[in-house]
Amino acid sequence: MSSPHRLPPPSTTSSEAGDHKPYTHDDSCIQVRFDPQFRTSHRRKESLSGTLTASSGGSSAFLHKILGNWDSLRDEEATSEAEDEHEGVHAGYLKSMTRSQLHDMVLGLREMGRKYANVHLHMRVREVFILTKPWDTSLAVHTRQLAKWLLENGYNVYVEDTFRDNARFDGEGLVMEVVVQDGTELGKLGYWTQAMCTDKPGGFDFVLTLGGDGTVLYTSWLFQKVVPPVLSFSLGSLGFLTKFDFADHPKTLSRMFGTDGVTVGLRVRFEGTIMRAIPLGEGEEKEKERSLRVELLEPDHHPDTHRPDCSVVVLNEIVVDRGPSATMTTAELYANDEFLTSIAADGLCVATPTGSTAYSLAAGGSLCHPALPGMLITVICAHSLTFRPIILPDNIVLRIGVPYDARTSSWVSFDGRRRTELNQGDYITIVTSQYPLPTVQYRMDNKDWFDSIKRTMNWGDRISQKSIS
Structure with missing residues (x-):
């Protein structure tokens, strides 16, 4: 009889280490920044603080190598000045992801998901x-x-x-x-x-x-x-x-x-970043006169109004709600550089396709196959009956903010964890994460999803209708 030895913590050898460094939230902190040198509100960018490649060195885990192939999306010096001007790329200390790069990254994830959902991967597991x-x-x-x-x-x-x-x-x-x-x-x-x-x-x-x-x-x-x-x-x-x-x-x-x-199915995840309003230092009355919509849509006049606080990746949903307050929450919804609507409700749920069977479904949202690209937005107990669940493309930048004149603050949670208060003037940015969650499939091409909703929800079951005769 032989007995195994105890394992030390996993590590990479010197030949594998490469650029690997411990992860901090700054490595993937999403924030929306605007370049004041461009005099139009339509020239803007979405920035990613940190690299766009997996910092896992020479890991034997296959996804580490696959996700390390996003070199084409880097904001490098090879980017032309004309493209920078069109996309509004900031030349400061932040490494940036423009809207076109975000779009290309999401399309790459979709293609990779379709590819690996239809093949058998033979892995060297240790x-x-x-x-x-x-x-x-x-x-x-x-x-x-x-x-x-x-x-x-x-x-x-x-x-x-x-x-x-x-x-x-x-x-x-x-x-x-x-x-x-x-x-x-x-x-x-x-x-x-x-x-x-x-x-x-x-x-x-x-x-x-x-x-x-x-x-x-x-x-x-x-x-x-x-x-x-x-x-x-x-x-x-x-x-x-x-x-x-x-x-x-x-x-x-x-x-x-x-x-x-x-057979692996790639489950899309979202990354949410809390952006905190920076006080102007001009007195309480001046703070009340601020407009979140103006600050977000007219960045050339308001270049430094918010700072990133924390960034979290979720598999199911990000929920903004009223928290312990007895009154409704008031929020503003933005997609890219467009104002969509103001919301008065108990809350707002932004779910991934995977999360469509969780909180989103309980709030009245639709079921969504995990292979479909999209952001599922469901208002929770809206004050207006005109609100209906909506699905937006997953290559946009979504922002949910608490206006400065809101009566109360709001709260945000990430997959039911890390509940954080959003004060007046704060907002959260939500984008598709470049790091999906790979799940081993029972059947190829995500077909086992239909089995799961039939098994857990009795989806589509009913007594067969009797014939007329």
Whole structure:
């Protein structure tokens, strides 16, 4: 009987490191900035603070390499002066993504999604990341069972750090129980932390989740940039994203890690950045006279009115609501450099196609196939009956702001997490993230989505109509 050694935290070797550096929110902070040197409000840009390439070096995870091919979208010196003037590219300290670059990036993601939804990918899997709920005793037992199988088959396994002291998981006992088959390389056991997901996402080749859809959402939350492929075993209460039966995990993993390979669907994610109003320092009365619409649509007169606060990537939705206030929230909605409408309601939900079966659906939004490009906008309990759910293209820059004369502040949440107050004058920018979430499909071409809505929602079920005769 052989036992695996403990794993150190994943890292890249000196030959793989390249330009890799720890992730900070400044690396992907989306903000809308305007160049004061251009005297028209139509010459504007959307900036991305940070590079447009995955900073994962030579990771063996295939998506790290794929998403590293966005070199053509960089705002480099090769960009012509004529193009810069047309798009309004700022020449300051921010690396910029113009509207045409955002459009090209989104089109690239769509094409990549269509390509990988119809092919089998054969991957060299070595480092396996397991995510589950450690406080659930039954899932701790399942996690131990899965980890044992992986270790015995030569895979390095990482479980959450909280499992170190979990009596049901019993990592020390698990190491002693593992029996390595003849000719199989020794597997190793390690423990992951949130910092490892942030700083070294390229250290993991594959993610296995045990639970429901919430576990997959937490995976997206942990990996804010590049995400390894995610295979979800259904052990929760919902199953829009979890398609595989845990009882068949040895057969499923042997087939996918072996000769059959995997089919991957790329789930679009959104990136939201909170922009804070900068006080003018001219007194309270002067602050009340400010206009958010003027500041956003006439940047040449108001060049420095807001600063970025934080940036978050979501899989389901970004929600702006009234928070603890008993009154409605007041918000203004902008698409690119156009004012769309003012909203008086309990809130506003901006969902991805994946999130169409979550909060958006409960608020009255439509179901949307995950392969369709779009931003689903649903007003929550609108004060006006004229509001209806709407779907906008996913290559636009959406902004939701709280006007300076609003009676109360609003609150924003990201996939139900990190609730943050938006004060008068603040706004949030929402764009399509360049880092989708790759999920392993049960059937090719995202066809298992129809299976999931029939299974979880009984979609389309009704008693058959009797014949006239």
